[in-house]
Amino acid sequence: MAADGTGPEHLSAPADAPDSPRIGVDEWVASVEGKRERYTGVRGAVLREWDRLPMAVRVLVFALPAALFPLVTTEGNLFRYGLFTLVYALLALGLNIVVGFAGLLDLGYIAFFGCGAYMYAILASPQFGNHWQAEAAIPVVVVFTALVGLLIGLPSRRLFGDYLAIMTLFFGQAFVVFVNNANRISFPFVGHADLTGGSNGIANIDSFNFFGYVFYSTKQQYYFLLVAVALVLILLAFINDSRTGRAWRALREDPLAAEAMSIPVNRLKLLAFVFGAATAGFTGAIYGTIATAALPGDYDVGLLITIYAIMILGGFGSMMGIVVGAVIVSSVPELLRSSVNARPLFYGAILLAILVKLRPWRRLAAELAGLVAFGFALHAIASAAYPRLVDGNAIGSGAFARGLNHWMLIPRDVVKIADVAYIVLVAAIVIYPQLSRLWQAILLPPLLYLVMFVWENLLLVHIGGATRLILLGALLVALMNIRPQGLFGKAYVEIV
Amino acid sequence: MTGDTPLLELRGLDKSFGGLRVIAELDLVVREHEIVSVIGPNGAGKTTLFNLITGLYRPDSGEIRLDGRNLVGLAPHRITDLGVARTFQTLRLFLNMTVKENVMAAQYGQTKVGVLRSMIRTPGARKEEKQIHRLAEEKLSFFGDRLMGYRWDQFAYSLSYANRRRLEIARAMATEPRVLLLDEPAAGMNPRETHEITELIGKLREDGGYTILVIEHDMHVVEGISDRVVALDHGVKIAEGSFDAVATDPRVVEAYLGLRRAETK
Ligand SMILES: Nc1ncnc2c1ncn2[C@@H]1O[C@H](COP(=O)(O)OP(=O)(O)OP(=O)(O)O)[C@@H](O)[C@H]1O
Ligand SMILES: [Mg+2]
Numbered sequence: 223m224a225a226d227g228t229g230p231e232h233l234s235a236p237a238d239a240p241d242s243p244r245i246g247v248d249e250w251v252a253s254v255e256g257k258r259e260r261y262t263g264v265r266g267a268v269l270r271e272w273d274r275l276p277m278a279v280r281v282l283v284f285a286l287p288a289a290l291f292p293l294v295t296t297e298g299n300l301f302r303y304g305l306f307t308l309v310y311a312l313l314a315l316g317l318n319i320v321v322g323f324a325g326l327l328d329l330g331y332i333a334f335f336g337c338g339a340y341m342y343a344i345l346a347s348p349q350f351g352n353h354w355q356a357e358a359a360i361p362v363v364v365v366f367t368a369l370v371g372l373l374i375g376l377p378s379r380r381l382f383g384d385y386l387a388i389m390t391l392f393f394g395q396a397f398v399v400f401v402n403n404a405n406r407i408s409f410p411f412v413g414h415a416d417l418t419g420g421s422n423g424i425a426n427i428d429s430f431n432f433f434g435y436v437f438y439s440t441k442q443q444y445y446f447l448l449v450a451v452a453l454v455l456i457l458l459a460f461i462n463d464s465r466t467g468r469a470w471r472a473l474r475e476d477p478l479a480a481e482a483m484s485i486p487v488n489r490l491k492l493l494a495f496v497f498g499a500a501t502a503g504f505t506g507a508i509y510g511t512i513a514t515a516a517l518p519g520d521y522d523v524g525l526l527i528t529i530y531a532i533m534i535l536g537g538f539g540s541m542m543g544i545v546v547g548a549v550i551v552s553s554v555p556e557l558l559r560s561s562v563n564a565r566p567l568f569y570g571a572i573l574l575a576i577l578v579k580l581r582p583w584r585r586l587a588a589e590l591a592g593l594v595a596f597g598f599a600l601h602a603i604a605s606a607a608y609p610r611l612v613d614g615n616a617i618g619s620g621a622f623a624r625g626l627n628h629w630m631l632i633p634r635d636v637v638k639i640a641d642v643a644y645i646v647l648v649a650a651i652v653i654y655p656q657l658s659r660l661w662q663a664i665l666l667p668p669l670l671y672l673v674m675f676v677w678e679n680l681l682l683v684h685i686g687g688a689t690r691l692i693l694l695g696a697l698l699v700a701l702m703n704i705r706p707q708g709l710f711g712k713a714y715v716e717i718v
Numbered sequence: 719m720t721g722d723t724p725l726l727e728l729r730g731l732d733k734s735f736g737g738l739r740v741i742a743e744l745d746l747v748v749r750e751h752e753i754v755s756v757i758g759p760n761g762a763g764k765t766t767l768f769n770l771i772t773g774l775y776r777p778d779s780g781e782i783r784l785d786g787r788n789l790v791g792l793a794p795h796r797i798t799d800l801g802v803a804r805t806f807q808t809l810r811l812f813l814n815m816t817v818k819e820n821v822m823a824a825q826y827g828q829t830k831v832g833v834l835r836s837m838i839r840t841p842g843a844r845k846e847e848k849q850i851h852r853l854a855e856e857k858l859s860f861f862g863d864r865l866m867g868y869r870w871d872q873f874a875y876s877l878s879y880a881n882r883r884r885l886e887i888a889r890a891m892a893t894e895p896r897v898l899l900l901d902e903p904a905a906g907m908n909p910r911e912t913h914e915i916t917e918l919i920g921k922l923r924e925d926g927g928y929t930i931l932v933i934e935h936d937m938h939v940v941e942g943i944s945d946r947v948v949a950l951d952h953g954v955k956i957a958e959g960s961f962d963a964v965a966t967d968p969r970v971v972e973a974y975l976g977l978r979r980a981e982t983k
Contacts (some may be wrong), residue, residue: 317763472812482774486795
């Protein structure tokens, strides 16, 4: 610890304004800090106003458009976008208690989600002939998953960081193995019992039935989920603002100091773990009734990664950010399923990047003109010398696709060129940043052309499959570069 | 003004790390409302003594009693609940929490409302929350206007070094301790701030009613505040008594000089 109070770099920048007080007095630090807050532009202003709004208003800002969504969309879209976004949001909110608030790395989280779904399936499906009312089944599911959380947490609660991560990862994997095989456990007295349906899972799960009112249609389920998300948001915001929430944040900051300041660190970690598990279990019950089945494949590492991506994207500890993150992560891959949506998104992103990076505008215009000219020239040469390079048609039917046919090389048989184009593109992207500025300026149009070539001929063809996931990954990487703390997260400051 | 009842009592305390004996056969009694300073060269074992009292380390042998109650083996947060709070020499604030939140967080052990009640904001929970706010403001007001007003909502990382030291003390006060352990409260402060801290420690006893055990290198501060001074060297108590007696004790002089001699070599 430096004894002269040297803060992080941005705090020790020289105070230039005449209104800043003497150096070395703490008012100075405060004024620099104040400036930092002031200078974050439009987004900073919006965020500050946002923070001032009462909780209820903030929830409404999200809930209102979400409440209107079913009125403007089809049943299928409501299922695909609406239900999944809300399920993801609920899951991420629960994970946020464990990771964002308390700072524990929980890699077994999805197993609690699965526990909830299976438990509800056992209570309300033909599997055992149980058909419990939801008002009884949901509390039982929540308490059950909380107890499982307690059981997993008890032995691992003293473990920190890596150890906890391994322990929970093991639990997550063990859960999948268990539900895959729990159809032939033999119990004493009872004999063989099919607990989970094995790899076939449990089918025909009941819809929620609250005191005789059945949530059957997608729309009903959507509104149920929406209310659940709003409720969980409010409850968690209240916890966050209570002694428990402060204790969680304190132990995330510095467990040793927290312990010395009368905070029972182990107990609070366990509490966070159990709360996360209960939220996941609750979500699992809802997911079970939406999907009408509990399948072992639904609770694997892929979903865990998705939920972590939502939380990282939204910003650790920021609940609003998580809701926004859930919307992005669940809707972008769906939007990218068809080339009609994917193309504008792709070119929009590239255009945005160029607009932001290329200054002044004269250079921007020159590069774009260069790109257009390069394309026409290449197309002209190719159609004269190698007609096979241009004998295909661009995907789609609009004016843009028709235009592309006169500008972009679109061979009918791409297979031979595919590997070469990929390798050249990767090499170009690696080499490009190493070049001098002059060569960068000269080679930008060909590079962009190459990117578009690979996009139009290779990526867009497989847009329904791997491409959209690659694009989502690229989007997340780019966002993390621009804003490492997540969209709504607060930059985490350490003093060295 | 200092009572005769021993509030904090250490008997035959021993602690070794590997082969290194850091605290050896230490006896120490701190009476109610007393201010006792611990001095000694670097590495004498002063911070280790605090770590033992607060339960961060467990002594190899010996007793630590607060008001007659044995503290050895209790979890640190339990010891804090019983009335021993400390500051850290290296400053361990909750940096990404606001000034006020730092102080509020430390009231955890003093408050009761469970998570289920605060989740639905019962009237009781709201009442307690108000008290937490009030108490935090009260503790922060102890430092004049240094940590008041707009500072409440600033993040702890944005505070100056001196203010971070003050916030450490405020946070320790929020646990409502009977004994305050201050680890080099004046380290890194300029002369004016050092003077202020000297006065503050006096005020902590007069107005706050705390019993204070303080580690300090600055001899002006030690002279200004101490009822009694204890000198440690290699974990052994080499002198104890009034400031004048300890400061002129040949063994203390030797400990400090010996170190200096070794350093100049
Ligand atoms: N956890 C530990 N493991 C091993 N050795 C330790 C540990 N903690 C302290 N020590 C050693 O114990 C000795 C005493 O350390 P301590 O921090 O108590 O000294 P101090 O009197 O507070 O010194 P300073 O004035 O520099 O703060 C040092 O030699 C230190 O290296
Ligand atoms: Mg020390």
